[in-house]
Amino acid sequence: ARQYAKQGVPTALRAGIWRCALGLRPSGAIAGESAHFRWLLSEGQRIDLITDDLFEMDVQFIADDDRYFVFEDMLRDCVGAFSRDAQVLRGSDVLPHQPLVGHHGEGQAPGTAVPPCGVQPFRGFCNYLAPLCFLYHDAPTCYGVARALWCRFWCRLNAVRGRPGTLLPLCKLFEDLVLQGAPDAFARLVALGVSPLSIVMPWIQFGFVGFLEPDQILLLWDRIIGFQSLHLLPVLAASIIMFRSHNILKVSQLYESKSIILLLLCSGGSRGSNR
Structure with missing residues:
Protein backbone atom coordinates (compact mmCIF):
# COMPACT_ATOMS: atom_id res chain seq x y z
CA ALA A 1 0.00 0.00 0.00
CA ALA A 159 8.47 19.08 18.30
CA VAL A 160 11.10 21.84 18.51
CA ARG A 161 14.35 19.90 18.68
CA GLY A 162 17.22 18.76 16.50
CA ARG A 163 16.05 15.21 15.90
CA PRO A 164 15.90 14.38 12.16
CA GLY A 165 12.42 14.70 10.72
CA THR A 166 11.21 17.20 13.32
CA LEU A 167 10.33 20.83 12.70
CA LEU A 168 13.74 22.52 13.02
CA PRO A 169 15.64 20.20 10.63
CA LEU A 170 12.77 20.48 8.15
CA CYS A 171 12.94 24.28 8.30
CA LYS A 172 16.71 24.14 7.77
CA LEU A 173 16.20 21.93 4.73
CA PHE A 174 13.80 24.51 3.29
CA GLU A 175 16.31 27.34 3.76
CA ASP A 176 19.17 25.30 2.30
CA LEU A 177 17.12 24.44 -0.79
CA VAL A 178 16.04 28.04 -1.43
CA LEU A 179 19.56 29.37 -0.89
CA GLN A 180 20.79 26.93 -3.51
CA GLY A 181 17.93 27.26 -5.98
CA ALA A 182 16.82 30.90 -5.68
CA PRO A 183 19.45 32.87 -3.75
CA ASP A 184 18.38 36.21 -5.29
CA ALA A 185 14.77 35.74 -4.19
CA PHE A 186 15.91 34.74 -0.71
CA ALA A 187 18.12 37.82 -0.47
CA ARG A 188 15.33 40.10 -1.72
CA LEU A 189 12.93 38.86 0.95
CA VAL A 190 15.53 39.35 3.65
CA ALA A 191 16.29 42.86 2.35
CA LEU A 192 12.58 43.66 2.63
CA GLY A 193 12.61 42.54 6.24
CA VAL A 194 10.64 39.37 5.52
CA SER A 195 12.08 36.04 6.60
CA PRO A 196 11.29 33.40 3.95
CA LEU A 197 10.79 30.90 6.75
CA SER A 198 8.10 33.08 8.33
CA ILE A 199 6.08 32.71 5.13
CA VAL A 200 6.33 28.95 4.77
CA MET A 201 6.43 27.83 8.41
CA PRO A 202 2.62 27.36 8.60
CA TRP A 203 2.70 25.45 5.31
CA ILE A 204 5.28 23.02 6.68
CA GLN A 205 3.89 22.75 10.20
CA PHE A 206 0.31 22.07 9.11
CA GLY A 207 0.94 19.96 6.02
CA PHE A 208 -0.17 22.79 3.68
CA VAL A 209 -3.70 22.82 5.09
CA GLY A 210 -5.00 26.35 4.62
CA PHE A 211 -2.76 26.98 1.62
CA LEU A 212 -3.67 24.19 -0.79
CA GLU A 213 -7.14 23.01 -1.72
CA PRO A 214 -8.30 19.76 -0.04
CA ASP A 215 -7.80 17.59 -3.13
CA GLN A 216 -4.23 18.87 -3.48
CA ILE A 217 -3.58 18.28 0.22
CA LEU A 218 -4.70 14.67 -0.09
CA LEU A 219 -2.38 14.14 -3.06
CA LEU A 220 0.50 15.53 -1.02
CA TRP A 221 -0.37 13.38 1.98
CA ASP A 222 -0.44 10.33 -0.34
CA ARG A 223 3.28 10.82 -0.85
CA ILE A 224 3.99 11.48 2.82
CA ILE A 225 2.33 8.19 3.74
CA GLY A 226 3.95 6.38 0.82
CA PHE A 227 7.49 7.58 1.44
CA GLN A 228 7.03 7.67 5.22
CA SER A 229 8.79 11.03 5.24
CA LEU A 230 8.00 14.65 6.01
CA HIS A 231 10.83 15.95 3.83
CA LEU A 232 8.30 16.48 1.05
CA LEU A 233 6.89 19.46 2.97
CA PRO A 234 10.02 21.67 2.91
CA VAL A 235 10.81 20.47 -0.61
CA LEU A 236 7.39 21.63 -1.82
CA ALA A 237 7.66 24.90 0.09
CA ALA A 238 11.06 25.60 -1.46
CA SER A 239 9.72 24.71 -4.90
CA ILE A 240 6.92 27.26 -4.56
CA ILE A 241 9.37 30.00 -3.56
CA MET A 242 11.65 29.12 -6.48
CA PHE A 243 8.75 28.95 -8.93
CA ARG A 244 7.56 32.39 -7.83
CA SER A 245 11.04 33.90 -7.54
CA HIS A 246 10.40 36.22 -10.52
CA ASN A 247 7.39 37.66 -8.65
CA ILE A 248 9.46 38.13 -5.51
CA LEU A 249 12.20 39.97 -7.40
CA LYS A 250 9.61 42.51 -8.61
CA VAL A 251 8.87 43.56 -5.04
CA SER A 252 11.15 46.55 -4.58
CA GLN A 253 9.49 48.82 -2.03
CA LEU A 254 10.11 48.33 1.64
CA TYR A 255 6.56 49.37 2.47
CA GLU A 256 5.14 46.43 0.52
CA SER A 257 3.96 44.14 3.23
CA LYS A 258 4.36 40.44 3.81
CA SER A 259 0.74 39.98 2.78
CA ILE A 260 1.49 41.41 -0.68
CA ILE A 261 4.37 38.97 -1.06
CA LEU A 262 2.03 36.14 -0.08
CA LEU A 263 -0.40 37.23 -2.79
CA LEU A 264 2.41 37.09 -5.32
CA LEU A 265 3.33 33.60 -4.19
CA CYS A 266 -0.28 32.41 -4.34
CA SER A 267 -1.24 34.11 -7.61
CA GLY A 268 -2.49 31.59 -10.09
CA GLY A 269 -2.64 28.91 -7.42
CA SER A 270 -4.74 28.13 -4.39
CA ARG A 271 -7.15 30.62 -2.94
CA GLY A 272 -6.34 29.25 0.51
CA SER A 273 -5.13 31.54 3.25
CA ASN A 274 -1.86 31.17 5.07
CA ARG A 275 -2.68 30.16 8.62
Whole structure:
Protein backbone atom coordinates (compact mmCIF):
# COMPACT_ATOMS: atom_id res chain seq x y z
CA ALA A 1 0.00 0.00 0.00
CA ARG A 2 2.83 2.41 0.81
CA GLN A 3 4.55 1.68 -2.50
CA TYR A 4 1.28 2.37 -4.31
CA ALA A 5 0.75 5.64 -2.42
CA LYS A 6 4.11 7.00 -3.60
CA GLN A 7 2.60 7.62 -7.04
CA GLY A 8 -0.62 9.14 -5.73
CA VAL A 9 -3.81 7.25 -4.95
CA PRO A 10 -7.06 7.49 -6.97
CA THR A 11 -9.83 9.17 -5.03
CA ALA A 12 -12.00 6.05 -4.90
CA LEU A 13 -9.21 3.96 -3.37
CA ARG A 14 -7.56 6.48 -1.07
CA ALA A 15 -9.54 5.79 2.10
CA GLY A 16 -8.71 2.08 2.09
CA ILE A 17 -5.12 2.45 0.90
CA TRP A 18 -4.33 4.95 3.65
CA ARG A 19 -5.75 2.73 6.36
CA CYS A 20 -3.83 -0.25 5.03
CA ALA A 21 -0.58 1.74 4.81
CA LEU A 22 -1.07 2.89 8.41
CA GLY A 23 -1.65 -0.64 9.69
CA LEU A 24 -5.43 -0.36 10.02
CA ARG A 25 -8.18 -2.49 8.49
CA PRO A 26 -8.84 -1.06 5.00
CA SER A 27 -12.62 -1.50 5.01
CA GLY A 28 -13.23 0.65 8.10
CA ALA A 29 -13.16 0.68 11.86
CA ILE A 30 -13.43 -2.72 13.51
CA ALA A 31 -15.74 -3.26 16.47
CA GLY A 32 -12.90 -2.64 18.92
CA GLU A 33 -12.05 0.71 17.33
CA SER A 34 -15.67 1.84 17.41
CA ALA A 35 -16.11 0.74 21.03
CA HIS A 36 -12.93 2.52 22.06
CA PHE A 37 -14.06 5.68 20.27
CA ARG A 38 -17.41 5.63 22.07
CA TRP A 39 -15.64 5.10 25.39
CA LEU A 40 -13.40 8.11 24.75
CA LEU A 41 -16.44 10.26 24.04
CA SER A 42 -18.12 9.04 27.22
CA GLU A 43 -14.99 9.99 29.18
CA GLY A 44 -15.25 13.47 27.76
CA GLN A 45 -18.86 13.72 28.88
CA ARG A 46 -18.06 12.29 32.31
CA ILE A 47 -15.19 14.60 33.23
CA ASP A 48 -14.62 18.19 32.13
CA LEU A 49 -11.04 19.33 31.62
CA ILE A 50 -9.71 22.86 31.45
CA THR A 51 -8.32 22.08 27.99
CA ASP A 52 -11.74 21.23 26.53
CA ASP A 53 -12.65 24.84 25.81
CA LEU A 54 -9.33 25.41 24.03
CA PHE A 55 -9.86 22.41 21.78
CA GLU A 56 -13.39 23.67 21.10
CA MET A 57 -12.02 27.08 20.10
CA ASP A 58 -9.89 25.40 17.43
CA VAL A 59 -12.90 23.47 16.13
CA GLN A 60 -14.79 26.75 15.84
CA PHE A 61 -11.82 28.35 14.11
CA ILE A 62 -11.66 25.80 11.30
CA ALA A 63 -15.47 25.68 11.11
CA ASP A 64 -15.24 29.23 9.75
CA ASP A 65 -13.49 27.83 6.67
CA ASP A 66 -16.01 27.28 3.88
CA ARG A 67 -14.21 24.09 2.86
CA TYR A 68 -14.56 22.38 6.22
CA PHE A 69 -17.53 23.88 8.06
CA VAL A 70 -19.82 21.00 7.07
CA PHE A 71 -17.62 18.65 9.11
CA GLU A 72 -17.89 20.60 12.36
CA ASP A 73 -19.73 17.88 14.31
CA MET A 74 -17.39 15.10 13.19
CA LEU A 75 -14.35 17.23 13.96
CA ARG A 76 -15.70 17.99 17.42
CA ASP A 77 -16.16 14.29 18.16
CA CYS A 78 -12.73 13.35 16.81
CA VAL A 79 -10.97 16.13 18.70
CA GLY A 80 -12.82 15.22 21.89
CA ALA A 81 -11.83 11.57 21.53
CA PHE A 82 -8.22 12.52 20.77
CA SER A 83 -7.95 14.63 23.91
CA ARG A 84 -8.98 11.66 26.09
CA ASP A 85 -6.89 9.01 24.34
CA ALA A 86 -3.88 7.90 26.38
CA GLN A 87 -2.78 5.74 23.43
CA VAL A 88 -1.69 8.97 21.73
CA LEU A 89 0.76 9.66 24.54
CA ARG A 90 2.11 6.11 24.50
CA GLY A 91 2.25 5.73 20.73
CA SER A 92 3.64 9.05 19.47
CA ASP A 93 6.96 8.84 17.66
CA VAL A 94 8.09 11.95 19.53
CA LEU A 95 6.46 14.05 22.25
CA PRO A 96 5.97 17.70 21.28
CA HIS A 97 6.43 18.60 24.95
CA GLN A 98 6.49 16.96 28.33
CA PRO A 99 2.92 16.09 29.32
CA LEU A 100 1.42 18.06 32.16
CA VAL A 101 0.65 15.74 35.03
CA GLY A 102 -2.25 16.42 37.35
CA HIS A 103 -5.28 14.94 39.03
CA HIS A 104 -8.56 14.91 37.10
CA GLY A 105 -10.76 14.50 40.11
CA GLU A 106 -12.98 11.72 41.34
CA GLY A 107 -12.61 8.50 39.40
CA GLN A 108 -9.21 9.36 37.91
CA ALA A 109 -5.84 8.19 39.14
CA PRO A 110 -3.41 10.86 40.32
CA GLY A 111 -0.42 11.38 38.07
CA THR A 112 -2.44 11.12 34.86
CA ALA A 113 -1.55 13.50 32.03
CA VAL A 114 -3.92 16.42 31.46
CA PRO A 115 -5.32 15.96 28.90
CA PRO A 116 -4.72 12.20 28.74
CA CYS A 117 -3.40 12.43 25.16
CA GLY A 118 -0.47 14.46 26.48
CA VAL A 119 -0.93 17.17 23.83
CA GLN A 120 -1.84 20.66 24.93
CA PRO A 121 -4.37 22.31 22.58
CA PHE A 122 -2.98 24.80 20.10
CA ARG A 123 -4.31 26.90 17.24
CA GLY A 124 -4.34 24.82 14.08
CA PHE A 125 -4.58 21.35 15.58
CA CYS A 126 -7.79 20.67 13.64
CA ASN A 127 -5.89 21.18 10.40
CA TYR A 128 -4.56 17.67 10.82
CA LEU A 129 -8.07 16.23 10.96
CA ALA A 130 -10.17 18.35 8.61
CA PRO A 131 -8.97 16.95 5.24
CA LEU A 132 -9.67 13.40 6.46
CA CYS A 133 -13.37 14.21 6.68
CA PHE A 134 -13.50 14.14 2.87
CA LEU A 135 -12.38 10.49 2.95
CA TYR A 136 -14.17 8.97 5.93
CA HIS A 137 -17.84 9.45 6.63
CA ASP A 138 -18.01 7.90 10.09
CA ALA A 139 -16.14 9.35 13.03
CA PRO A 140 -14.51 6.15 14.41
CA THR A 141 -12.90 5.33 11.06
CA CYS A 142 -11.76 8.92 10.59
CA TYR A 143 -10.39 9.07 14.10
CA GLY A 144 -8.33 5.89 13.70
CA VAL A 145 -6.52 7.39 10.70
CA ALA A 146 -6.12 10.78 12.38
CA ARG A 147 -4.51 9.22 15.45
CA ALA A 148 -2.17 7.08 13.34
CA LEU A 149 -1.07 10.10 11.29
CA TRP A 150 -0.46 12.16 14.43
CA CYS A 151 1.56 9.45 16.16
CA ARG A 152 3.67 8.77 13.07
CA PHE A 153 4.04 12.17 11.39
CA TRP A 154 2.28 15.24 12.74
CA CYS A 155 3.72 14.97 16.25
CA ARG A 156 7.14 15.62 14.71
CA LEU A 157 5.92 18.89 13.18
CA ASN A 158 5.23 20.21 16.67
CA ALA A 159 8.47 19.08 18.30
CA VAL A 160 11.10 21.84 18.51
CA ARG A 161 14.35 19.90 18.68
CA GLY A 162 17.22 18.76 16.50
CA ARG A 163 16.05 15.21 15.90
CA PRO A 164 15.90 14.38 12.16
CA GLY A 165 12.42 14.70 10.72
CA THR A 166 11.21 17.20 13.32
CA LEU A 167 10.33 20.83 12.70
CA LEU A 168 13.74 22.52 13.02
CA PRO A 169 15.64 20.20 10.63
CA LEU A 170 12.77 20.48 8.15
CA CYS A 171 12.94 24.28 8.30
CA LYS A 172 16.71 24.14 7.77
CA LEU A 173 16.20 21.93 4.73
CA PHE A 174 13.80 24.51 3.29
CA GLU A 175 16.31 27.34 3.76
CA ASP A 176 19.17 25.30 2.30
CA LEU A 177 17.12 24.44 -0.79
CA VAL A 178 16.04 28.04 -1.43
CA LEU A 179 19.56 29.37 -0.89
CA GLN A 180 20.79 26.93 -3.51
CA GLY A 181 17.93 27.26 -5.98
CA ALA A 182 16.82 30.90 -5.68
CA PRO A 183 19.45 32.87 -3.75
CA ASP A 184 18.38 36.21 -5.29
CA ALA A 185 14.77 35.74 -4.19
CA PHE A 186 15.91 34.74 -0.71
CA ALA A 187 18.12 37.82 -0.47
CA ARG A 188 15.33 40.10 -1.72
CA LEU A 189 12.93 38.86 0.95
CA VAL A 190 15.53 39.35 3.65
CA ALA A 191 16.29 42.86 2.35
CA LEU A 192 12.58 43.66 2.63
CA GLY A 193 12.61 42.54 6.24
CA VAL A 194 10.64 39.37 5.52
CA SER A 195 12.08 36.04 6.60
CA PRO A 196 11.29 33.40 3.95
CA LEU A 197 10.79 30.90 6.75
CA SER A 198 8.10 33.08 8.33
CA ILE A 199 6.08 32.71 5.13
CA VAL A 200 6.33 28.95 4.77
CA MET A 201 6.43 27.83 8.41
CA PRO A 202 2.62 27.36 8.60
CA TRP A 203 2.70 25.45 5.31
CA ILE A 204 5.28 23.02 6.68
CA GLN A 205 3.89 22.75 10.20
CA PHE A 206 0.31 22.07 9.11
CA GLY A 207 0.94 19.96 6.02
CA PHE A 208 -0.17 22.79 3.68
CA VAL A 209 -3.70 22.82 5.09
CA GLY A 210 -5.00 26.35 4.62
CA PHE A 211 -2.76 26.98 1.62
CA LEU A 212 -3.67 24.19 -0.79
CA GLU A 213 -7.14 23.01 -1.72
CA PRO A 214 -8.30 19.76 -0.04
CA ASP A 215 -7.80 17.59 -3.13
CA GLN A 216 -4.23 18.87 -3.48
CA ILE A 217 -3.58 18.28 0.22
CA LEU A 218 -4.70 14.67 -0.09
CA LEU A 219 -2.38 14.14 -3.06
CA LEU A 220 0.50 15.53 -1.02
CA TRP A 221 -0.37 13.38 1.98
CA ASP A 222 -0.44 10.33 -0.34
CA ARG A 223 3.28 10.82 -0.85
CA ILE A 224 3.99 11.48 2.82
CA ILE A 225 2.33 8.19 3.74
CA GLY A 226 3.95 6.38 0.82
CA PHE A 227 7.49 7.58 1.44
CA GLN A 228 7.03 7.67 5.22
CA SER A 229 8.79 11.03 5.24
CA LEU A 230 8.00 14.65 6.01
CA HIS A 231 10.83 15.95 3.83
CA LEU A 232 8.30 16.48 1.05
CA LEU A 233 6.89 19.46 2.97
CA PRO A 234 10.02 21.67 2.91
CA VAL A 235 10.81 20.47 -0.61
CA LEU A 236 7.39 21.63 -1.82
CA ALA A 237 7.66 24.90 0.09
CA ALA A 238 11.06 25.60 -1.46
CA SER A 239 9.72 24.71 -4.90
CA ILE A 240 6.92 27.26 -4.56
CA ILE A 241 9.37 30.00 -3.56
CA MET A 242 11.65 29.12 -6.48
CA PHE A 243 8.75 28.95 -8.93
CA ARG A 244 7.56 32.39 -7.83
CA SER A 245 11.04 33.90 -7.54
CA HIS A 246 10.40 36.22 -10.52
CA ASN A 247 7.39 37.66 -8.65
CA ILE A 248 9.46 38.13 -5.51
CA LEU A 249 12.20 39.97 -7.40
CA LYS A 250 9.61 42.51 -8.61
CA VAL A 251 8.87 43.56 -5.04
CA SER A 252 11.15 46.55 -4.58
CA GLN A 253 9.49 48.82 -2.03
CA LEU A 254 10.11 48.33 1.64
CA TYR A 255 6.56 49.37 2.47
CA GLU A 256 5.14 46.43 0.52
CA SER A 257 3.96 44.14 3.23
CA LYS A 258 4.36 40.44 3.81
CA SER A 259 0.74 39.98 2.78
CA ILE A 260 1.49 41.41 -0.68
CA ILE A 261 4.37 38.97 -1.06
CA LEU A 262 2.03 36.14 -0.08
CA LEU A 263 -0.40 37.23 -2.79
CA LEU A 264 2.41 37.09 -5.32
CA LEU A 265 3.33 33.60 -4.19
CA CYS A 266 -0.28 32.41 -4.34
CA SER A 267 -1.24 34.11 -7.61
CA GLY A 268 -2.49 31.59 -10.09
CA GLY A 269 -2.64 28.91 -7.42
CA SER A 270 -4.74 28.13 -4.39
CA ARG A 271 -7.15 30.62 -2.94
CA GLY A 272 -6.34 29.25 0.51
CA SER A 273 -5.13 31.54 3.25
CA ASN A 274 -1.86 31.17 5.07
CA ARG A 275 -2.68 30.16 8.62
